[in-house]
Amino acid sequence: MNIKIADSLLREYLDTKASAVEIAKYLSLCGPNVEKIQKTKQGYVYDIEVTTNRVDLMAVYGIARELSAILPRFGIAARLKPIRLASKPKTKNQVSFEVIINPKIINRAVGVVLGDIKTFETPEWMKNRLISSEIRILGAPVDITNYIMLELGQPMHVFDYDLIRTKKFKIRESKKGEKVVSLDGKEHVLSGGDVVIDDTTGKIIDLPGIIGTKNSVVNKKTKRVILFTENNDPVRMRRTSMYLGIRTLAATINEKGVDPTQTTLGILRGIKLFSDICKAKPLGDIVDIGYKKPEPKTVKVNYSYIKEFLGTEIEKNKIVSYLTPLGFKAKWTGETLDVLVPSFRQKDVSIKEDLIEEIARIHGYQNLPSRLMSGKLPKARSDDFLIFEKKLKNMLFCLGGSEIYTSSLIGFFDEHAYKLKNPMGIDSTYLRTSLFPGLLRASDENRTKKKFHIFELSNVYLPVKRNLPNEKPMLSGIFFGYEYRKSKGVIEALLKMLQIEAIYEQVDEMPFLPERCLLIKSEGKRIGKLGYVDKDTLYYEFDPELLKKIHKEYPKYKKPLKYPHQIEDITLTLPLRTKVGKVIDAIKKSSKFIDEVDLYKIYKDNFTFRVWYINPHKTMTNNEVEKIRNNYLKEVRKHFGARVKN
Numbered sequence: 001m002n003i004k005i006a007d008s009l010l011r012e013y014l015d016t017k018a019s020a021v022e023i024a025k026y027l028s029l030c031g032p033n034v035e036k037i038q039k040t041k042q043g044y045v046y047d048i049e050v051t052t053n054r055v056d057l058m059a060v061y062g063i064a065r066e067l068s069a070i071l072p073r074f075g076i077a078a079r080l081k082p083i084r085l086a087s088k089p090k091t092k093n094q095v096s097f098e099v100i101i102n103p104k105i106i107n108r109a110v111g112v113v114l115g116d117i118k119t120f121e122t123p124e125w126m127k128n129r130l131i132s133s134e135i136r137i138l139g140a141p142v143d144i145t146n147y148i149m150l151e152l153g154q155p156m157h158v159f160d161y162d163l164i165r166t167k168k169f170k171i172r173e174s175k176k177g178e179k180v181v182s183l184d185g186k187e188h189v190l191s192g193g194d195v196v197i198d199d200t201t202g203k204i205i206d207l208p209g210i211i212g213t214k215n216s217v218v219n220k221k222t223k224r225v226i227l228f229t230e231n232n233d234p235v236r237m238r239r240t241s242m243y244l245g246i247r248t249l250a251a252t253i254n255e256k257g258v259d260p261t262q263t264t265l266g267i268l269r270g271i272k273l274f275s276d277i278c279k280a281k282p283l284g285d286i287v288d289i290g291y292k293k294p295e296p297k298t299v300k301v302n303y304s305y306i307k308e309f310l311g312t313e314i315e316k317n318k319i320v321s322y323l324t325p326l327g328f329k330a331k332w333t334g335e336t337l338d339v340l341v342p343s344f345r346q347k348d349v350s351i352k353e354d355l356i357e358e359i360a361r362i363h364g365y366q367n368l369p370s371r372l373m374s375g376k377l378p379k380a381r382s383d384d385f386l387i388f389e390k391k392l393k394n395m396l397f398c399l400g401g402s403e404i405y406t407s408s409l410i411g412f413f414d415e416h417a418y419k420l421k422n423p424m425g426i427d428s429t430y431l432r433t434s435l436f437p438g439l440l441r442a443s444d445e446n447r448t449k450k451k452f453h454i455f456e457l458s459n460v461y462l463p464v465k466r467n468l469p470n471e472k473p474m475l476s477g478i479f480f481g482y483e484y485r486k487s488k489g490v491i492e493a494l495l496k497m498l499q500i501e502a503i504y505e506q507v508d509e510m511p512f513l514p515e516r517c518l519l520i521k522s523e524g525k526r527i528g529k530l531g532y533v534d535k536d537t538l539y540y541e542f543d544p545e546l547l548k549k550i551h552k553e554y555p556k557y558k559k560p561l562k563y564p565h566q567i568e569d570i571t572l573t574l575p576l577r578t579k580v581g582k583v584i585d586a587i588k589k590s591s592k593f594i595d596e597v598d599l600y601k602i603y604k605d606n607f608t609f610r611v612w613y614i615n616p617h618k619t620m621t622n623n624e625v626e627k628i629r630n631n632y633l634k635e636v637r638k639h640f641g642a643r644v645k646n
Contacts, residue, residue, distance in 0.1 A: 005060050006132035007044035013064035016078040018071055020044040026074050030361050031066040032057050042128040053348040055256040059153030069325035069362055086271035089282035100170045101290050105195050108260045108291040110267050111228035118279040120220050141218045144273045154266035155250035159216045161224035168200045180204050181214045194240040195232055209237050209254035211246050227270045231260040259344040297341040301352035309356050311369050322362040388548045395497050399490045401453045406438025416463050431461035435476035443478045451481025479538040487538045499552035566613040566620045571645035573606050578640050590632035606645050
């Protein structure tokens with residue numbers, strides 16, 4: 001994500017004489033990338049790209065901390081300034097305020113009641129900095145919470161204390177169908193399982209971490225407020241934000257996982273700003289519940305490993321000086337570097353390689369040696385299956401097919417398919433176990449065309465008990481508006497190009513129409529199927545790994561024939577629903593001197609077959625051919641009711 005911060009706000013936390021241009025240049029070299037620096041009426045504004053794993057950099061204080069480590073590497077003095085916080089309040093007259101949480105969905109909740117608000121107007125300096133970061137001006141109490149989020153990366157909320165009748169917050173999961181009206185007046189229907197705050201009567205008064213609700217918003221008549229923040233489950237934050245289509249800065253930060261140990265900083269900073277701007281004061285102690293201090297995390301790395309990994313030697317004391325400004329506590333014990341990781345970096349620094357990356361970037365990647373390795377480059381192994389896959393696609397393209405790509409996620413229920421825990425929508429709930437649903441949908445969307453042949457060669461995800469799915473490649477296609485014989489001819493041509501001899505058996509299988517499916521076998525193995533799924537649509541499917549295994553790169557050599565073929569065409573009238581393939585098989589099997597039989601022409605119920613006769617030892621006479629012909633005609637009359645067309 002990108003954040004925009006004003007140079008004037010950055011210098012509130014960074015003591016340096018570096019120019020804005022120098023800050024942008026050196027931060028980009030060793031830290032997050034400054035995509036743009038813009039001069040506005042309010043001064044320079046940095047547009048900074050922050051990677052998802054660095055939630056600590058989604059705030060001005062985090063950027064200032066980075067610069068306090070980076071700028072000295074380029075000879076520019078820089079010092080991180082402390083955060084100006086209020087002291088913890090100690091009041092005699094406590095104003096009632098209670099928080100009830102569900103520990104499964106909330107890590108920590110902190111709040112305080114502030115009263116005697118005298119000013120609602122936001123000062124110009126704060127307005128300018130918020131506007132520079134493209135944040136709307138909504139009045140001092142709300143603007144203060146947004147300003148703290150910009151400073152510290154800690155999303156905050158402010159409620160009108162007197163609008164909360166029960167003076168209690170209950171943080172719970174939402175029920176499916178519950179409705180809330182957000183600050184901008186839009187009604188949202190919750191899906192269930194969202195983190196919400198209600199006043200213990202069932203009335204929702206906030207979508208914490210995402211957006212406030214209209215029924216508890218502060219206004220110019222507000223005199224007492226609850227300044228509140230909580231540390232949420234980032235997965236729930238992401239799910240709710242995406243489902244409702246609410247992409248606020250607070251939601252974006254919360255879904256990355258905010259450090260719970262920093263929560264009280266936001267409250268103390270808020271008390272300070274409310275006191276300075278609104279002339280408000282605490283009316284009770286800070287409420288802080290649910291906090292469990294995380295276990296300290298230490299990473300150890302050997303000095304020789306650092307040198308080997310970076311390809312250069314960096315002095316031990318320099319390594320410590322690189323890490324200390326970033327918040328790490330580092331010390332050498334002999335040749336071993338012991339580093340205590342700060343709480344705000346525990347999610348992205350966990351192994352020694354992470355630590356070496358921190359050392360490398362502050363040292364400067366440009367300062368690492370760039371030597372080409374010696375010796376010959378290793379020759380990359382070609383992936384035989386990818387080559388075969390490309391060959392298959394080219395063959396189908398030559399046979400009139402158009403390749404398409406469909407989604408691996410499907411919406412219909414398949415009892416064997418893997419279901420996603422957090423699907424984006426009802427159309428992307430399951431991992432496909434077949435290419436058929438996607439191809440059929442594509443076919444339905446293109447039926448304005450008279451006919452077409454589409455195919456896809458992609459992975460399906462077959463279930464494996466108590467394990468990840470088996471990702472298996474499949475080849476599938478659809479003929480729409482094609483005649484059956486032409487469709488089957490394309491499949492036969494494909495197999496012929498692969499030098500695969502196949503036989504076809506009629507079977508009944510889903511999703512094909514009854515008695516309209518052919519099982520395709522070769523060498524006793526099932527390699528594919530072809531059939532009608534509706535009156536206009538034929539679907540085929542092959543296992544490409546099996547095709548690769550049994551296909552032949554080159555045709556089998558046949559010696560040239562010494563004697564010529566005798567060739568004749570014969571037309572038979574066949575009864576309706578006669579299987580022509582079986583007629584061809586019967587003719588071929590009737591004599592060892594019949595070399596080949598092809599279906600040559602069709603007119604209504606008349607089928608013309610071209611028959612090739614051969615005797616390897618001599619030229620056949622007309623009388624010999626006539627005997628063979630009479631024999632197979634007798635067979636086809638007897639078994640198929642065929643009649644010879646004169």
